[in-house]
Amino acid sequence: MAKYPDKIDLYDDRGRVFASKVPVEALSPLRNPAIQKIISYVKQCVSVNLEGIEKALATGEVGGKWCIIRGRSLKLDLVKNAESIADSLKNCLQVTKDDDTDVKVLKGGKHLLVQVPAKRLNAGVEYTTGFTATAAALCCTIVENFKVNIWDADMVHAAVWGRYPQTMDPLGGNVSSLLSVPQQNEGMGYALRNVPCAHIALITKKNAMNAAALSSILEQAAMFEMGDAIGNFERMHLLGLAYQGLNANNLVYDIVKENAKTGTLGDVVVSTVKRAIADGIIKPLEKKASGYTAYTTEDLNKWNAYAAAGLLAGTMITCGSARSMQHCPSVFIYFNDLLERETGLPGVDFGRVAGTGVEMAFFSHSIYGGGNPAVFNGNHIVTRHSKGFTIPCVAAAVALDAGTVIYTPEKISGTVGETLSEVPELREPLRYVNEAAVSIHGGI
């Protein structure tokens, strides 16, 4: 039986209804099979830059930029032989013949998309198995297939693993995963939050609705892992995921559409409040002497979900109309400021998004260094404070940018984003999560 009474209508990224009256719990990371598959793929899928390995071996530049070992080079035709490498790699990674191991050759052999079998991950406790198994198997494969001798095998290791284990992460390596090494996580349960928005935008091929959805899925799933989405707070996160990330009741799309041609951020605030009043989420509390009316609600969690959906719509209007990602922190602060002044009710995540916006504005506008929004993630020191409601908007903003930044998402993401966009569930999460929600609907 459902824990919570909430039912929602599911919509796709173009505002078309997909299913009606679906229990919100069908979108929970604890229940939705597509979300669980997405999380599995994040752990299992690894990107290999074969071209990078070939180049590193040819020049002796291993373990980071400018780190050239003179006189140590190997001419191996890895790209040309990508198919045979992929076959051998698959054999090496496979636990049983019928397991879910997969190695896809992409871009004419320049990249490989590797799916490490779940059995390997299940036999350990760390998500790093995806990376370690791939990197180690790849070293074995190259040594075997190209008959690399004992004196050159170390170069293969350095070209694949980078400077690890001298460094904490595989610096300058050519195998990469969406997830960072655990030592780089800010605290317990942060792993799924440590994914830069550049990756998200590229995986979803810069579809802003899917970018927000994938980011929201990772962020809100992390809330369960961090211990935030439980007890008194579980429903707040479920509604946030549904309304902000997954366009429940078409709220995000409707508000964007309403303001698409001429709307300002202020207009988006007004649309959000109008919709909340119309849907009975908030109502007038009292009229003050000045004529100002403070609003109240019987359901603060749902108000938060409406506000979060409005915030994403506001980002889409502001960053979308300017086709620029840098506007998003300003949206985070002032959407909430304006919404609070308009209603007398707390903004998204009860003030935490506004606070996050202040810090992010400083660190994304060259005031105290930092970087452009594409490098930010939910694990970042200045953007980790909101519990899953800020980063989906950053991901959407990055997706909407037309090329205003020096360090582009493509440059920041390297091969990871492009390679992982080959996984349909990651590329179009809205569709797969909606389908999965309908498939388990009856069971909830």
Added chain:
Amino acid sequence: MATYKPQYYPGSTKIAKNRKKYMDPSYKLKKLRTISDDDLVKLMGHRVPGEAYKSVHPPLEEMGEPACPIRELVEPTPGAKAGDRIRYIQFTDSVYFTPLTPYMRAWMGHNRYRGVDIGVLSGRVPLEARERDLEKVAKDLVETEIFDPARCGIRGATVHGHALRLDENGMMFDALRRFVFDKKTGEVVYVKDQIGVPLDKPISVGKPLKEEELREMTSEYRVDGVPFREDKEMIEFIQRLHMLRTEAGFDPNKVKGI
């Protein structure tokens, strides 16, 4: 559905009313002076008047856009369409009864202008936008009642001065001496652009507003003007929000009907 009309800002004092007025985009800001397009371009210093806009990427039509329903819906601004660079205008507002406080610039700006990136710092407020969009917005910001020539400064760098005493002519301190008071005409004249590069010809931004006028139109709460603490409704609003945010952080399910 209850009839809902945007209310923008709470509070019962003159200051609150001024804030509400400036934030309401249906209120037309009074034009007090005319600055030519070329002079405005010179004051900002991003390009030479008449020079073509430089671009950061090709026009959207030429480069094509990824298949995204939001890009298909959301109309880009003219500057974004053309691929303009993102440029800024930045203001310093004195604490002495200027029309806008720093936060007001952001609240007002986001209500009135589309596709703008506004940041508020302690002594300066930059507004960034695509260059041709910025020039339109900047015109409003300098020509209308929200700009006082003596107490608002167009300052891209070395912005210091907002909290210092005014000089004998009622001018805000400016370490770079970008603007001077012309005693003959009674007007404020910019002799340098916003980052302090000398201008070929001085640009007049008109006469400073009178103290009494500024006190009437300011959006600043001040102990020697209208103190914040006199605005009971405003204090109630702030305390309410603080209480709601805190209690929601403890248990959002318990915050009902208050």
